[in-house]
Amino acid sequence: MSDIDVIDDLTLTRATDDDWDDIIAADARAFAMRNPLADDERDDLRRKVADDDVVVVRDPSLPSAPLVGVSMFYRMSMTLPGGAQADAAGLSWVSVAATHRRRGILRRMLSELRDQWLAENQTFAILTASEGTIYERFGFGPACFAHTVQIASGAQLRAAPPAAAQVRFANADEVAAAIPDIHRRWTATRPGALARTESWWTPILADRSSERPPAASGLHYLLHEDGYASYRVIKDVADGTVRAEVEEVVAVTDAAHTELWRVLASLDLIPTLRAAIPVDDPLPAKMIDLRAVEVTGHDDKMWVRILDIPTALTARRYRGGLDVVLGVEDRFAGQGGVFALTVSDDGIATVTESSERPSVRLDVSVLSSIYLGGLSARGFAAAGRLWTDSDATLDALDRAFSTAHAPFAGTFF
Numbered sequence: 001m002s003d004i005d006v007i008d009d010l011t012l013t014r015a016t017d018d019d020w021d022d023i024i025a026a027d028a029r030a031f032a033m034r035n036p037l038a039d040d041e042r043d044d045l046r047r048k049v050a051d052d053d054v055v056v057v058r059d060p061s062l063p064s065a066p067l068v069g070v071s072m073f074y075r076m077s078m079t080l081p082g083g084a085q086a087d088a089a090g091l092s093w094v095s096v097a098a099t100h101r102r103r104g105i106l107r108r109m110l111s112e113l114r115d116q117w118l119a120e121n122q123t124f125a126i127l128t129a130s131e132g133t134i135y136e137r138f139g140f141g142p143a144c145f146a147h148t149v150q151i152a153s154g155a156q157l158r159a160a161p162p163a164a165a166q167v168r169f170a171n172a173d174e175v176a177a178a179i180p181d182i183h184r185r186w187t188a189t190r191p192g193a194l195a196r197t198e199s200w201w202t203p204i205l206a207d208r209s210s211e212r213p214p215a216a217s218g219l220h221y222l223l224h225e226d227g228y229a230s231y232r233v234i235k236d237v238a239d240g241t242v243r244a245e246v247e248e249v250v251a252v253t254d255a256a257h258t259e260l261w262r263v264l265a266s267l268d269l270i271p272t273l274r275a276a277i278p279v280d281d282p283l284p285a286k287m288i289d290l291r292a293v294e295v296t297g298h299d300d301k302m303w304v305r306i307l308d309i310p311t312a313l314t315a316r317r318y319r320g321g322l323d324v325v326l327g328v329e330d331r332f333a334g335q336g337g338v339f340a341l342t343v344s345d346d347g348i349a350t351v352t353e354s355s356e357r358p359s360v361r362l363d364v365s366v367l368s369s370i371y372l373g374g375l376s377a378r379g380f381a382a383a384g385r386l387w388t389d390s391d392a393t394l395d396a397l398d399r400a401f402s403t404a405h406a407p408f409a410g411t412f413f
């Protein structure tokens with residue numbers, strides 16, 4: 001890592017206070033935002049990221065040396081299969097000016113950050129991707145998915161309502177006091193779940209009007225002792241129709257999940273609800289008519305890149321015994337190699353570098369995709385992107401890497 005680097009006639013540095021006006025303007029252009037971040041949103045962002053974790057590229061050959069590239073990462077924490085929490089570098093706000101595309105600025109910025117992550121012994125990098133074809137070349141694989149669902153108002157749950165209400169609408173103070181802890185309890189139950197520190201909660205709880213979708217209300221909160229839900233009411237300006245966008249349903253128990261959805265599905269004068277839910281969410285199975293939960297979209301929500309393969313493989317738990325030799329290719333970060341992975345019947349792994357012939361071959365992006373249990377080894381084998389020496393090896397690999405719950409990040413970054 002260096003303080004200043006030259007790519008042809010460009011300079012690459014870490015951000016300082018003086019760069020932030022240009023960073024905000026550049027990202028607003030690159031992400032087609034109607035307005036750049038307002039001052040309070042910019043303060044929120046700066047509380048979440050250190051200037052030393054922000055890479056800035058400028059072109060001094062042009063008047064005023066415009067900022068032509070920016071990338072940053074948050075220091076985040078993610079739940080692994082089995083419940084351990086691991087640090088993860090959350091890559092975000094990556095952009096290159098439209099005037100300077102396709103001359104290697106993204107590759108150069110990611111190389112700089114890769115060198116930093118390796119020097120810091122980071123095990124994982126994660127991101128939410130704007131397009132599906134950019135990040136595999138850097139070793140990232142799609143790892144967490146969500147279903148977008150639409151639910152008609154009045155949809156009935158099978159379970160009879162409890163005698164006494166267990167859910168109530170809560171005011172801002174009650175919400176601020178209760179939900180960070182419920183969220184923390186929830187993260188322990190889901191692989192891929194991202195923890196939120198205070199600097200992440202501040203903008204969520206502030207619910208700034210500048211951050212709301214057009215024609216959207218503020219957040220309404222429903223509180224249960226083991227869960228919460230939030231939603232906005234949106235009136236379509238074009239046709240006047242009303243719907244609710246469910247922002248979050250965070251339930252630590254099945255009972256909390258049922259009671260929160262019971263209330264959401266019965267909101268008056270709101271014909272339609274939309275939500276993004278885990279792909280294995282039990283909601284359809286809880287309805288009298290499973291068609292009441294219509295899946296309208298399926299999106300990759302978080303990508304993972306394993307940076308330290310032995311540490312990552314030993315940090316998670318597995319669902320069955322396994323004895324394989326993984327041959328992993330990593331063209332971007334050079335962290336691949338051959339690793340003997342042995343998992344005991346109780347799901348605990350030991351990993352050693354090996355000189356044996358691999359029984360499984362795959363790219364680090366594929367290993368990263370199956371790591372949280374969101375995609376299967378068998379699926380990649382069928383796509384010709386993972387090779388095993390036998391079907392029995394594939395079966396064992398598939399079973400060991402699968403998880404009881406589909407991974408779900410729960411926080412956009």
Ligand SMILES: CC(=O)SCCNC(=O)CCNC(=O)[C@H](O)C(C)(C)COP(=O)(O)OP(=O)(O)OC[C@H]1O[C@@H](n2cnc3c(N)ncnc32)[C@H](O)[C@@H]1OP(=O)(O)O
Pocket residue numbers: 030031091092093094095096097100101102103104105106107108127128129130131133134137
């Ligand atoms: C984590 C996040 O922040 S996701 C958000 C990403 N940012 C955006 O979508 C904002 C709008 N887009 C942009 O700012 C730019 O087009 C970027 C950042 C996507 C690409 O920046 P560039 O500097 O043009 O990329 P660069 O020239 O370094 O290309 C690197 C590689 O990615 C490939 N690539 C770049 N953009 C794309 C794309 N949109 N689709 C597919 N491949 C792409 C290039 O072909 C190149 O491949 P190679 O090195 O294997 O030959």
